[in-house]
Amino acid sequence: xxxAIELKNVSxxxxxxRAVDDLSFRVPRGTIFGLLGPNGAGKTxxxxxxxxxxxxxxxxxxxxxxxxxxxxxxxxxxxxxxRGLYRKMxxxxxxxFLAAIKEVSRETARARIEEWLDKMELRPWxxxxxxxxxxxxxxxxxxxxxIVHDPEVLILDEVFSGLDPINTALVKDYLxxxxxxxxxxxxxxxxxxxxxxxxxxxxxxxxxxxILEGNLKELKREHAEGQIRISLRAGPAEVAALxxxxxxxxxxxxxxxxxTPGTDRQRFLRAALDxxxxxxxxxxxxxxxxxxxxxxxxxxxAETRIIE
Amino acid sequence: xxxxxxxxxxxxxxxxRIRTKAFWIATLIIPFLFIGLFIVQIxxxxxxxxxxxLAVVDRTGRLYAPLAAELTRPQAERPPQxxxxxxxxxxxxxxRQTVHWVVEQRPVxxxxxxxxxxxxxxxxxxxxNAYLILDPTMLAKDQVEYYxxxxxxxxxxxxxxxxxxxxxxxEKIAAHGLPPEVGNELDRRIDLRAFKVTDAGTAEEKGxxxxxxxxxxxxxxxxxxxxxxxxxxxxxxxxxxRIVEIVIASVRPTELMLGKILGIGLVGLTQxxxxxxxxxxxxxxxIASLLAGSDMAPKIPISMLxxxxxxxxxxxxxxxxxxxxxxxPFNTDQExxxxxxxxxxxxVSSVAVYPAVMNNPSGGLAVFLSLFPFxxxxxxxxxxxxGRVPAWQILLSVSIxxxxxxxxxxxAGRVYRVGILMYGKKPTIPEILRWVRYSPxxxxxxxxxxxxx
Numbered sequence: 017x018x019x020a021i022e023l024k025n026v027s028x029x030x031x032x033x034r035a036v037d038d039l040s041f042r043v044p045r046g047t048i049f050g051l052l053g054p055n056g057a058g059k060t061x062x063x064x065x066x067x068x069x070x071x072x073x074x075x076x077x078x079x080x081x082x083x084x085x086x087x088x089x090x091x092x093x094x095x096x097x098x099r100g101l102y103r104k105m106x107x108x109x110x111x112x113f114l115a116a117i118k119e120v121s122r123e124t125a126r127a128r129i130e131e132w133l134d135k136m137e138l139r140p141w142x143x144x145x146x147x148x149x150x151x152x153x154x155x156x157x158x159x160x161x162x163i164v165h166d167p168e169v170l171i172l173d174e175v176f177s178g179l180d181p182i183n184t185a186l187v188k189d190y191l192x193x194x195x196x197x198x199x200x201x202x203x204x205x206x207x208x209x210x211x212x213x214x215x216x217x218x219x220x221x222x223x224x225x226x227i228l229e230g231n232l233k234e235l236k237r238e239h240a241e242g243q244i245r246i247s248l249r250a251g252p253a254e255v256a257a258l259x260x261x262x263x264x265x266x267x268x269x270x271x272x273x274x275x276t277p278g279t280d281r282q283r284f285l286r287a288a289l290d291x292x293x294x295x296x297x298x299x300x301x302x303x304x305x306x307x308x309x310x311x312x313x314x315x316x317x318a319e320t321r322i323i324e
Numbered sequence: 325x326x327x328x329x330x331x332x333x334x335x336x337x338x339x340x341r342i343r344t345k346a347f348w349i350a351t352l353i354i355p356f357l358f359i360g361l362f363i364v365q366i367x368x369x370x371x372x373x374x375x376x377x378l379a380v381v382d383r384t385g386r387l388y389a390p391l392a393a394e395l396t397r398p399q400a401e402r403p404p405q406x407x408x409x410x411x412x413x414x415x416x417x418x419x420r421q422t423v424h425w426v427v428e429q430r431p432v433x434x435x436x437x438x439x440x441x442x443x444x445x446x447x448x449x450x451x452x453n454a455y456l457i458l459d460p461t462m463l464a465k466d467q468v469e470y471y472x473x474x475x476x477x478x479x480x481x482x483x484x485x486x487x488x489x490x491x492x493x494x495e496k497i498a499a500h501g502l503p504p505e506v507g508n509e510l511d512r513r514i515d516l517r518a519f520k521v522t523d524a525g526t527a528e529e530k531g532x533x534x535x536x537x538x539x540x541x542x543x544x545x546x547x548x549x550x551x552x553x554x555x556x557x558x559x560x561x562x563x564x565x566r567i568v569e570i571v572i573a574s575v576r577p578t579e580l581m582l583g584k585i586l587g588i589g590l591v592g593l594t595q596x597x598x599x600x601x602x603x604x605x606x607x608x609x610x611i612a613s614l615l616a617g618s619d620m621a622p623k624i625p626i627s628m629l630x631x632x633x634x635x636x637x638x639x640x641x642x643x644x645x646x647x648x649x650x651x652x653p654f655n656t657d658q659e660x661x662x663x664x665x666x667x668x669x670x671x672v673s674s675v676a677v678y679p680a681v682m683n684n685p686s687g688g689l690a691v692f693l694s695l696f697p698f699x700x701x702x703x704x705x706x707x708x709x710x711g712r713v714p715a716w717q718i719l720l721s722v723s724i725x726x727x728x729x730x731x732x733x734x735x736a737g738r739v740y741r742v743g744i745l746m747y748g749k750k751p752t753i754p755e756i757l758r759w760v761r762y763s764p765x766x767x768x769x770x771x772x773x774x775x776x777x
Contacts, residue, residue: 069569069573086329089573090574092573096566096570096573098566098747099570100562100565100566100567100569101567102340102562102565102567103565104340104344105340109339113332116328116329116335117571117574161570
């Protein structure tokens with residue numbers, strides 16, 4: 017079984033508002049899966065339905081091979097976008113409690129908790145109240161709380177929102193480390209750059225619908241068609257006049273050029289070399305945002321923008 | 325239902341609350357406040373048991389001497405009044421605190437008003453504690469005037485009144501030419517011994533039993549009140565600090581609700597235990613015997629304890645459910661406050677009418693209130709403690725109560741499930757009622773049910 021999570025034709029409405037519309041996707045095991053899209057695209061609702069916090073109106077959701085049940089629930093770590101803590105509880109007791117509701121005994125949890133408190137440099141705060149921790153420390157604690165029961169699948173909603181750069185880097189490192197252990201990670205974000213570096217698989221959502229799904233590398237290859245990146249001494253108009261150029265734009269002192277279908281790249285390069293001094297030439301991988309915008313356009317949802 | 329998870333929630337609710345200063349302050353301060361109150365009363369009684377300087381203005385010219393003799397006579401020599409029955413409040417407690425009277429006679433100086441004025445100043449200057457006016461015209465109207473800075477010292481006044489009556493009685497007897505023994509005879513009082521008729525036979529009611537019942541009654545009342553409110557605050561707190569979504573990713577909302585209600589209920593029971601421990605060791609026998617004028621510690625019948633547990637359980641669950649349903653839709657205590665008035669009013673109404681039920685435990689009002697589920701826990705408990713209640717009424721009351729509790733717990737669970745994830749705008753009541761009808765979605769199947777996969 018190589019599927020961690022699978023959604024089949026899932027829909028959910030709140031009153032007249034359709035929050036998720038006929039959504040299907042598959043999260044392969046052992047990957048980092050990004051659920052991406054602007055705010056209001058339906059990511060949180062999708063995640064809540066996956067966690068069985070909200071029930072879908074129709075469709076099927078399988079987690080680790082079957083609809084979510086108590087045993088499965090115990091094998092999942094979940095961090096919602098709005099992360100809370102019991103402010104009056106002591107750090108250790110808090111972690112014990114969150115382990116206990118995953119049916120993990122204190123004895124089992126203890127070693128793991130200590131290991132993580134060490135890693136996160138929170139050990140001195142073990143017996144302090146959550147209240148006394150700084151915001152950054154509370155974020156670390158929330159992250160530990162999510163993994164205290166050693167879950168097989170991590171589901172994180174807008175995991176990077178509100179994190180300072182240090183904690184962002186920390187969380188990214190740990191997510192990569194988890195994948196290396198064969199665990200599956202699903203996270204949502206509206207910041208595509210964050211997803212770009214982390215994700216193996218993505219599902220793009222806009223306006224309650226899926227607009228694209230797949231392996232990020234493959235998607236990039238598919239969308240790379242004809243695009244090249246060239247750095248040369250020439251003005252934009254001169255570049256646009258080169259043979260075989262269908263579109264060009266300047267990006268960071270270089271040009272990103274789309275060639276008309278059927279144009280041979282070597283011939284194009286030769287033509288450029290004839291006229292101008294060329295410093296670099298490469299195939300260009302499209303950025304996730306471009307893929308997203310192209311997919312949005314294709315789906316006829318052009319007005320949807322990524323909102324930072 | 326995962327009892328393991330419910331237990332984890334119960335444990336958290338319980339230990340976190342038990343650890344708060346507020347809990348220990350309430351647990352320790354409340355009984356000590358009560359004890360303190362009684363100590364003050366006893367101290368006042370003791371003080372009145374000390375020396376009391378009384379000035380008497382005797383305008384009859386013949387009552388002072390016998391009154392002074394009566395007041396200053398050692399206690400043991402006084403004629404027995406009624407039987408020396410410890411169960412009889414008239415004969416027991418209060419008189420054990422002996423007041424040592426120092427009596428002096430004062431002439432009328434000038435007119436009576438002027439005399440009163442002089443004495444008033446003496447009382448204020450603490451030269452005397454009190455003064456008494458024995459006036460023939462007032463006596464004809466069966467009245468004697470007593471002036472003191474403390475006119476609520478019932479032990480002192482009770483003694484004084486008794487002495488005056490005694491003297492007057494003697495005088496009347498002498499006036500009718502009867503032998504003084506008749507006075508002793510007439511001084512005796514009838515002791516009304518109350519027997520409670522129960523299924524088990526008849527047992528003498530000592531008064532302490534009723535006091536115990538009332539103590540339980542008010543304990544139950546305050547628990548519904550305080551701990552129901554705590555449930556409400558707990559729900560709102562979890563919601564407003566956003567932990568609830570993390571928790572219900574592991575625990576079903578019904579499990580969380582149940583764990584919370586149970587945990588907080590246990591905190592209440594712990595407080596009872598602590599109180600009764602303190603009470604048993606320090607004060608309850610003393611308080612009860614003082615109140616009942618009895619030397620006996622109150623004997624709490626097993627049946628009373630049984631009914632207490634039964635009605636406490638259902639009543640607490642009933643009100644905790646209501647408070648849960650009220651809390652779930654809101655984000656702050658303030659928003660929920662308005663609706664919280666409803667259960668509050670229900671609980672308070674029981675206390676408002678309890679004297680009527682005590683007066684007539686089998687009357688129409690009492691029967692109605694003990695069947696109506698929102699007043700039944702308190703009222704039926706009180707009735708069972710006061711006298712025999714027909715078995716069918718108890719059964720009917722418990723059945724209605726249990727059914728209502730289950731229905732309300734279900735209703736609260738529905739509202740809770742939806743409400744805890746609702747943020748932002750304060751929902752209206754029609755909206756909240758719509759949540760109840762929301763389809764619960766697919767129930768989480770039990771692990772055993774999915775063997776096939």
